[in-house]
Amino acid sequence: MASLPPKHPVQQGTADAAGGADAHHHPPKGLLRWVLTTNHKEIGTLYLLFSLLMFLIGGVFALVIRAELFQPGLQLVQPEFFNQMTTMHGLIMVFGAVMPAFVGLANWMVPLQIGAPDMALPRLNNFSFWLLPVAFTLLLSTLFMPGGAPNFGWTFYAPLSTTYAPPSTTFFILSLHIAGISSILGAINIIATILNLRAPGMRMMDMTLFVWTWLITAFLLIAVMPVLAGVVTMMLMDINFGTSFFNAGGGGDPVMFQHLFWFFGHPEVYIMILPAFGIVSVIIPTFARKPLFGYASMVYATASIAILSFMVWAHHMFVVGLPLVAELFFMYSTMLIAVPTGVKVFNWVATLFRGSISYEPAMLFAIAFVILFTIGGFSGLMLAISPADFQYHDTYFVVAHFHYVLVPGAIFSIMAAVYYWLPKWTGHYPHLRLSQWHFWLSVIGVNLTFFPMHFSGLAGMPRRIPDYSLQFADFNMVSSIGAFMFGLSQLLFVVIVFMCARGGEKAPAKTWDGAVDLEWTVPSPAPLHTFETPPQYRPAEADH
Amino acid sequence: MRKWHVWMTAGTLLLSGELSLNGKLQAAGWNMPVGVTDISREVHSLHMTIFWICVVIGVVVFGAMFYSLFRYRRSKGAQAAKFHEHTTVEVIWTAIPLLILIGMAVPATATLKKMYDASEADLDVMITGQQWRWQYSYLGEDVNFISSLATPREQISGDQERGENYLLEVDQPLVLPVGKKVRLLMTSDDVIHSWWVPELAVKQDAIPGFVNENWVRINEPGIYRGQCAELCGKDHGFMPVVVQAMEEEEFDAWLAERKSAASEEAAGADREWKLDELMERGEQVYGSICAACHQPNGAGLPPTFPALAGNQALLDDREHHLDTVLNGVAGTPMPGFRTTLSPVELAAVITYERNAWGNDTGDVVQPSEIAEQLAE
Ligand code: HEM
Ligand SMILES: [Cu+2]
Numbered sequence: 001m002a003s004l005p006p007k008h009p010v011q012q013g014t015a016d017a018a019g020g021a022d023a024h025h026h027p028p029k030g031l032l033r034w035v036l037t038t039n040h041k042e043i044g045t046l047y048l049l050f051s052l053l054m055f056l057i058g059g060v061f062a063l064v065i066r067a068e069l070f071q072p073g074l075q076l077v078q079p080e081f082f083n084q085m086t087t088m089h090g091l092i093m094v095f096g097a098v099m100p101a102f103v104g105l106a107n108w109m110v111p112l113q114i115g116a117p118d119m120a121l122p123r124l125n126n127f128s129f130w131l132l133p134v135a136f137t138l139l140l141s142t143l144f145m146p147g148g149a150p151n152f153g154w155t156f157y158a159p160l161s162t163t164y165a166p167p168s169t170t171f172f173i174l175s176l177h178i179a180g181i182s183s184i185l186g187a188i189n190i191i192a193t194i195l196n197l198r199a200p201g202m203r204m205m206d207m208t209l210f211v212w213t214w215l216i217t218a219f220l221l222i223a224v225m226p227v228l229a230g231v232v233t234m235m236l237m238d239i240n241f242g243t244s245f246f247n248a249g250g251g252g253d254p255v256m257f258q259h260l261f262w263f264f265g266h267p268e269v270y271i272m273i274l275p276a277f278g279i280v281s282v283i284i285p286t287f288a289r290k291p292l293f294g295y296a297s298m299v300y301a302t303a304s305i306a307i308l309s310f311m312v313w314a315h316h317m318f319v320v321g322l323p324l325v326a327e328l329f330f331m332y333s334t335m336l337i338a339v340p341t342g343v344k345v346f347n348w349v350a351t352l353f354r355g356s357i358s359y360e361p362a363m364l365f366a367i368a369f370v371i372l373f374t375i376g377g378f379s380g381l382m383l384a385i386s387p388a389d390f391q392y393h394d395t396y397f398v399v400a401h402f403h404y405v406l407v408p409g410a411i412f413s414i415m416a417a418v419y420y421w422l423p424k425w426t427g428h429y430p431h432l433r434l435s436q437w438h439f440w441l442s443v444i445g446v447n448l449t450f451f452p453m454h455f456s457g458l459a460g461m462p463r464r465i466p467d468y469s470l471q472f473a474d475f476n477m478v479s480s481i482g483a484f485m486f487g488l489s490q491l492l493f494v495v496i497v498f499m500c501a502r503g504g505e506k507a508p509a510k511t512w513d514g515a516v517d518l519e520w521t522v523p524s525p526a527p528l529h530t531f532e533t534p535p536q537y538r539p540a541e542a543d544h
Numbered sequence: 545m546r547k548w549h550v551w552m553t554a555g556t557l558l559l560s561g562e563l564s565l566n567g568k569l570q571a572a573g574w575n576m577p578v579g580v581t582d583i584s585r586e587v588h589s590l591h592m593t594i595f596w597i598c599v600v601i602g603v604v605v606f607g608a609m610f611y612s613l614f615r616y617r618r619s620k621g622a623q624a625a626k627f628h629e630h631t632t633v634e635v636i637w638t639a640i641p642l643l644i645l646i647g648m649a650v651p652a653t654a655t656l657k658k659m660y661d662a663s664e665a666d667l668d669v670m671i672t673g674q675q676w677r678w679q680y681s682y683l684g685e686d687v688n689f690i691s692s693l694a695t696p697r698e699q700i701s702g703d704q705e706r707g708e709n710y711l712l713e714v715d716q717p718l719v720l721p722v723g724k725k726v727r728l729l730m731t732s733d734d735v736i737h738s739w740w741v742p743e744l745a746v747k748q749d750a751i752p753g754f755v756n757e758n759w760v761r762i763n764e765p766g767i768y769r770g771q772c773a774e775l776c777g778k779d780h781g782f783m784p785v786v787v788q789a790m791e792e793e794e795f796d797a798w799l800a801e802r803k804s805a806a807s808e809e810a811a812g813a814d815r816e817w818k819l820d821e822l823m824e825r826g827e828q829v830y831g832s833i834c835a836a837c838h839q840p841n842g843a844g845l846p847p848t849f850p851a852l853a854g855n856q857a858l859l860d861d862r863e864h865h866l867d868t869v870l871n872g873v874a875g876t877p878m879p880g881f882r883t884t885l886s887p888v889e890l891a892a893v894i895t896y897e898r899n900a901w902g903n904d905t906g907d908v909v910q911p912s913e914i915a916e917q918l919a920e
Contacts, residue, residue, distance in 0.1 A: 072710065073702045079778045080845070147847050153775045159752065160735040160777060164675075164877050166848065248753025249874065254736060255751060289618070291628040319738060319773075320749045321756035324660045328653060335645045339638060342601075346637045349605060352612040356624040367613065371606065378598035385648065387655040388591045390747045391576055394738060394773040455574040460742045462773045465781030467700060469711045471573050 035130070038122035039528055040107045043129050045425070047104025048418075050132055052494065054096030055411075057140070059487050061089035066449075066483040069476045074467055082466035083151035084143065090154025091172075094272065095179050096136050098406065101414045102275040103128075103186045106214050109421060110190060112519035112526065113208050115199025115535045120192035128185035135178035142168035153464060155265065158246030158257040162238040169239060173232045180225045187221035190214055199518070201537035205299070208517050209292065212299050213278030216306045220271050223310075224264040231260040255320055262313035270309045273405060274302055276373075276413030277344055280366045282517065283420050284348055287363035288355030289514040294347040301340035301347075308337040318389045327386050334384035338377065345374050360512070361435035365416035368408055368443050376404030379454065394464075396475075397457025403450045407486075408443070415442075415493065422500050423507030427525035430500040438496060441489035448482025577742050580764045580789070584745035586655045594648055601641075662759040665727035669718070673730070673737030673750035673772070675877060676779035676836055679884060680718050683729075687802040690884065691716045692832045693782045697840075700782075712769040715832060717786035721795035722765050730756040733879050735777060741770035741785055749774055762789040777877070779836050813887040813911040819895065822908060826896025829889045834897075837877065842901040848877065853901035862898075862907065866917065869894055887914040 028036055037043060064085045068076045077085070107125065111118055119125045142149040147166035150156065161169060194215045198207070207215075234257075237243040244250025246257045277298075285292045292298065314322060314330040322330075348370050357363075379401035383389050392398060422430050456475035461468055468476065507524040518537070522530045578588045616622040668683040677692035694713040698704035707713070720726050730739055730750040740747040748758045762768075772783035790798070831840065834852075838844045842853035852858065858865045869890060872880030881890060891911040898907045 072706060074700055075702070079781065083775070083778065083780075151777075157736055157775070160775065164735050164777060248751075252753070254753065288616075289624040290626070293627075294629050294634055296629070297634050319747050320751065321754065324657065327656060327660075331652065331656070332649060335649060338645065339641050342641045343634070343638055345605060349609045349612065350630075350633070352609060352616065354622075354625040354627075355612070355616050356618040356622045357613060357616050358618040370609070374602070374605065378602060381598060382591070382594050385590055385594050385652045387587050387652055387659060387745075388576075388594065390659075391587060391591065391742060391745060393747060394740075458576045459573045460577070460770070462740070462771050462781075464775045465771075467711060467781050469709070470706060 036126070038118075038126050040111050040119045040122070040125065041425075041526065041528060043119075043125050044104045044107030044109075046129050047100050047107055047132075050129075051097050051101035051104060051414075052497075054092050054100070054136060056490070056494075058089050058092035058097055059490060061085045061092065063483060063487050065089065066480040068466055069468070070480040071477070072468055072470055072473055077466070079466045080148060080151060083153075083464070084149040086464055087150045087153055087156075088139070088143070091139065091150070092136070093406075094154060094268070095176070096132075096139075098272045098410050098414070099183060100132060102214075102217070102272075103183075103190075105210075105275065105279070105414070105417050105421075106186075106190050108425065109417075109519060110193055110211055110214060111197070112424075112522065112530060113211050113517050114194060114197060114202060115518050115531045115537060116193060116197035117529065117531050117534075119189050120196055121189045124185050125189055128182045128189065131178050131182035131185075135175040135182065138171055138178070139175040142171050145171070155261060156235075157261070158235060158238070158254050159248070162235050162246055163249075165239065170236065173236045173239075176232050177229060180229050183221050184225045187218035187225075190218040191222075194218075199531070199534045199537040205296070206537065208278070209281035209295070209298055209302075210275070210278035213274040213281075213302050216302050217271050217274045220267045220274070220306055220309070224267045224271075227260060228264040228268075231257065231264065234260075255317075258317050258320060259313070262316045263310070265316065266313040267306075267309045269402070269405070270305060272410045273373075274306065276369065276410045277302060279413045279417045279420075280348065280369050281344075283362050283366040283416055284351050284370075286420075286512050286514040286516075287360055287366075288352050288357050290351060290355040292347070293350035293353075294343075297343060298347055301343045304340045305337060308333060308340070312337055315384060315386075315389070318386045319393050331384060331386040335381070338381050338384065341377055345370060345377070360419070361430065361432070361439055362416045362420035364436070364439045365412045365419060368439070369412045369416060372404055372408030372412070372443075372446070376401055376406075376409055379404065392457065394462055395457035396453040396461045396463055399463050400450050400453035400457060403453070407450065408446045412442075412446075418497065420512075421519075422497070423511040424519055424522075424524050424526055426501050426504075427507055428500050428504030429507050429511075430496050431504060434492060434496050434499075438489055438492045441492070442486060445482050445486030445489055449479050449486055450482075452476075452478045452482075579743040579745050580762055580766065580768065581744055581760055582763070583655070583659055583760075584743065586651075586658070587745045590652055590655060593651070597644060597648065601644075659758075662727050662757045664725065665759060666724040667721065667726045668729060669720070669726060670729045670731070671718075671739055671750060673732040673734075673739065673776065674879060674884070675734050675777050676772070676783040677833070678714075678718075678737075678739070678783070678785060679733075682799065682802075685799060685803065686806055687799060688806070689716050689802075690833065691718065691786070693779075693784060695782075709769065711782065712771070712784045712786070714784055714786045717767065717788040719788045719790065719795060719798055720760070720762060721792045722762050722789050723792065725759055725761045728758045728760060730758065733884075734877060736774050737772050737776045737783070738774035739770075739785055740773040741768050741787055743768040743770075744787065747773055762787075765789050765791060782836075809886050809888055813915045816912075817888075817891065817908070817910060819899070819906075819908050822892045822895040823899060825888065826892035826894070827900070829885065829893040830896050830900075833881075833885075834893065842897070842903075852897050853903060859898065859903060859905055862909075865894060865898065866909070866914070869897075870914075870917065882918060887911040887918060890914045 068082055145168040147168060149168055150172045152161040152165060194211055234245040238245050238247055244252035246252045246254050248254060281292055281298055312330060312334045314326060315334040383392055383401060419430055419435060452475040456472045461472045509523050510520045511524055576588055576591050578585055670681040670683055672679040677690050679690050681688040691714045694715045695711050696704060699706045699710060730748050731754060732750040732752045737750040738747060739750055744760050746758050746760050748756050766789055768787045770785040772780055837849040838852050842851060844851035870880055870882045872878045888911045891909045891914045894909045898905045
């Protein structure tokens, strides 16, 4: 009996509350418990801790970069190593920090927000998490290989990443494959959970925005991760088996690499922001004590962003020599994607309007998200203007743009989510004063780091260079100071999270007075098993 | 009502403050340069237009947001309203941005069309990116040279004070005539590079196996500096572009001089060269081209870039050495130099490599020998 697979959670939840439960009443002890767990909350915690670790490692790489760029000249590292740092920083942050953090949040909160007992496929869930440490150990180990780690940027353009790449590239490809499989499996699980395990009475249009955005993100993941897998497999063939997909010398096409990469890459950037939209759309109404403005239009905007995101990829390739019609098409489509993005921002502002607003740490991060993400959206709009992009492309202006949407965008939303849900996870409120310090240091640090990059980029500083001419010195010095400030204040975040796990002011089930979603009906901390009998969902309380 | 007044005034003040600020930013090198071509001016004005559109939208959105954040504080006893949708408002704020963007797309399209029209050029220049330098060929003129970083290594390491044009200076700039339409054809011998000069508003990828097209008509004589914009490996940051624009007569004189120098160089291939002559020339060529990978002391950066000092495989097999330098090694970063360098330069650099850093083979490779091989 014990060796049989746990019963399907749907059965556990409905027919079989007593019999199916014995599988989890005697969990293995110690480390093995975490290795073998199929519980969505434990796996969610694993994902979040893994992501935090990657965030710190990727952050150290970023600080190596910023330390070298503090002054003109080569002081600390050589260009070879500098390029490895930019590459590893990008890869670790995108695939190791941001994506797993969102999956972790989904693991924890999607079942709680839809009233499900667990994820639909708990064993698959365990597997998709444990692929990640394998992938990233492999990726990090390339730093110690002869020839060094990948050094061709997180966008790994061929043929720099094939013919001209260090020997470790094959390991990089393997690790991306593994991380990609993990993402696809995670996405399948999330879709299966949302479509099948909603509480009786909960229609699609009753779901929280967090659940909605994750549902759409999961479809994006399933659509584009195989493209990434395809393109890295083609690289693998070029490197090891003598094919010439991207090798012009053998009749291949280096531009095709970029089309394939960005066909994955642009939806990927939305994979990193749609769940953030969801989080903010949940937090702002809670602390404005007012229902989300334009729930339906939020859902439609998310869906249209997702669809449009497949039609804009070549805006990353405006200078590769596309034909005029292609250039125009991608300029228009990119401008178009700004419209639903704008709708979201307007809706958040309208939610605040005539609310009753309080400023808990989660709300502070959510508000900073709206403002700073919008600044990133503005620079995105500027980048969409193809003739102007000829000047912006591959400069620090682009670096400023995508860091505004990713750091005070995606990362701030993750922090907002952590502050919002930590009481549900641990049963304690995070330390208020320290959280406020963390917020203000982060906001100031982030802006000091990334705002000057707009100027250095416009003034002509290319990205991915280890040394620069003297007119960029002041901007870079400010950026480096800001980066260290931001980096160090994240240690405070680590302290806050661990303090909160150990103790602190006790949080009630309904932690925030303005919160309305289902997760606030279970005790804090949420017990290992929740909603084993599905709750009856009553849409009235949510007001939409 | 009065409150709105205050907000409007604040917005106006902010806007006018930013306007005067912009002039200052421009001068201090905080903004995109206006540049020295008609196209670069148009690009700059597109940039400023979309920037101001963003500022105006920003003032409205952030204005409304901060107003709400201050006005509806719970700590001040604000009571939450209950509304959560308003179709008219939602339609309006979808439609207005759409209209603004259409308004923006019109001038952008016009400029883009002009930028794409490289027809009827007066002069064609082929630009070839190589790790980590640029090769310029004036098509039909027999003038062809390599342009690489001129900043001394001592400045990079900080042993020497850094000059005004640190990292933005080359040994031989691309020389172009003012007022003429010059077609720029771009390709690459190895990885993707990107040729960029901000003042000319030209940024175009140089891609192996492709020839991209762009053009420029410079209005003012001067020296315009830029850099490679696409990550191209180790020395991506050390691959500047310098364009020197001069009046037409001056340019013609320059071109004529380069042509006669080129034919002199070609004639040099016929005579017998002495070892130390070749060594001297070879050291120059090695320094500007080979040293980036194989290092000034010939030690290389294994495993990617092999050492040349004490490399027995090369030293024992002269033919293999010639073949490697002329034709490159497939599947590695080593390019062939048969078209990039002249027979004299090839002979000199090979001789240098066979005799420098204790390689002392005493071998002399004559330019005539190379010329013969090239003719095959
Ligand atoms: C209003 C919406 C947006 C528009 C119009 C937009 C537009 C653009 C454009 C045109 C580029 C290419 C710039 C260049 O390389 O020359 C770009 C780069 C980028 N964008 Fe956005 N963007 C938007 C939002 C976002 C969001 C939400 C994210 C992610 C959270 C994002 C992440 C990125 C990244 C990572 C890059 C650079 C990738 C690289 O080259 O390394 N963008 N964006
Ligand atoms: Cu994109």
